[in-house]
Amino acid sequence: MTLTELKYVLAVAREKHFGRAAEACFVSQPTLSVAIKKLEEELGVTLFERGGGGELSITPAGERVAEQAAHIFELVDGIKDLAAEAKDDLQGPLKLGAIYTIAPYLLPELIPHLHERAPQMPLLLEENYTRVLTEKLKKGELDAILVATPVEDPSILALPLYEEPFVVAVPANHPWKKKKSIASAELENENMLLLGSGHCFRDQVLKACPALNRSATGGLQKTLESSSLESIRHMVASGMGTTVLPCTATRLHTSSDSLLAYRPFTQPAPSRIVSLAWRKSFPRPRAIEAVRQAILATSLGCVDKIRPGKR
Amino acid sequence: MTLTELKYVLAVAREKHFGRAAEACFVSQPTLSVAIKKLEEELGVTLFERGGGGELSITPAGERVAEQAAHIFELVDGIKDLAAEAKDDLQGPLKLGAIYTIAPYLLPELIPHLHERAPQMPLLLEENYTRVLTEKLKKGELDAILVATPVEDPSILALPLYEEPFVVAVPANHPWKKKKSIASAELENENMLLLGSGHCFRDQVLKACPALNRSATGGLQKTLESSSLESIRHMVASGMGTTVLPCTATRLHTSSDSLLAYRPFTQPAPSRIVSLAWRKSFPRPRAIEAVRQAILATSLGCVDKIRPGKR
């Protein structure tokens, strides 16, 4: 049984005439005749009673087959319709992931811009470690991720979006409040609060400030395994120590703000590059582009946006 | 879009693997690959995301297409099922017609026999004149008819079933009650009650008894336009006159029976041949055969059944 045969059945049922039905299907009359006969043989049932004269009538079986065929074509049209809808990249949910040190600072600004560009694209958001996000991306459990490490996987494409300098956060009463900028070496003897391992930002800070590694066993730094940048910021505000933050983290205003001071690093300041990554095979390029556009549209004043072509 | 393509989509959606899906469909992997690609191009949508590795995932669009396709195949199976049912000639209603002078005498016996042979074949019965029945038969509004005139239409097949002698019905107090048989010529001076024109039985009686024609203007016969054999029988019982009946009409017992007497014609007795007729193109030969068998099985004692071959 083929859809073509069913189409022919419908035409004959409608026209009650092989010749006219053939015309309506844009095929020759023998074509249609043979096709109907083939279907009748396959089903083992006569669908139409051909009376020699001008009389052609539908058997009860033919009637029911035609009815069922009509329903089939409704569903076929349904498939075409939903395919036409799905054709639009910006239709249907996008599963977007971001690491813990990006999500809280970027997403609040990103979402409205993205919604403006793609109102029919609901977002399913997930925060996690780079490693987990990458795995989920490859498995298809996420469609796109925002990460800071350059992604080196042949099945993944990544686009750098912006370069974000790091800054030093100190309690408001800290002597550094008077300094214009801090050199990374100066952090060595500070009481540094660091994120737990697994956070790529921790590794980036340690890499950017080799001074910290030297004192790693000395013990002035404190690794806070189950914490977040926000919690650490509050700890700094309470005077527990000092920390390094990505600059976007300083833009979120809280009641602790007056107890904190941010100071830039001395040039060249350490920084991270935030990238948007997706599977090479992900079939919605315009959805990715919308995310990129939305991020470029955000007013993350402190960062250096990377326009395509550059880099 | 073809049903084959949709079948492949379902297989890939189920197996999540082109190779296994191809195996499940008994085709080679390239065949399936190409077919899926073709459908994707036609719909303009990617249905499956092929990640280089062992990972194949369905896009939301693919998911919905597969779902819809499953519904389509339910309907396709539905067509096959209903065709399998309809395959049986003895399934589904049979539109059976009979003339006024046969129906009341044959059908009561016929129906149980037919129901025994074809319990799944409901009967839609119609009584009418031969002319109307024949027209409806040709138009497909009836599937088979029981008539007494030999049907001479190229698109209609007819099978003689039985030969039914005519008998004379007289009031119980009629002098003929003492006679063994009546010659048709003797009817000339009787007060004959006849059916209205349009009833073929009227014509047959007039043809069988030329004596009646001779006195047609003389006026001893009375034509009862809007009457039936049964009414005429009651009139005879009430003494209004005499009539001729087909012998099967004498088998229906009513309260008038004691007021009536039936006498055969002198040999050779006039008679009619009752035939079963159907469109040459009617596609349920076994349904026709069942009707024939059922009629042969009836115990119409007074008739001469015609077995096939004889005629």
Added chain:
DNA sequence: AGGGTCATTAGATAAAAGCTATCAATCAGT
């Protein structure tokens, strides 16, 4: 009997659906 109207059959051709063999990409082990 002849003409008209359909449906069916036959033979040829072109489109498609299929197969085998091969390729390219990726992944897992060594």
Added chain:
DNA sequence: ACTGATTGATAGCTTTTATCTAATGACCCT
């Protein structure tokens, strides 16, 4: 980093199927 295994895509060829034109056959009507 090489190697082999796995997986889907591609290429080239063959077979099948769908379709056409033209002829044939069946049937009804005048």
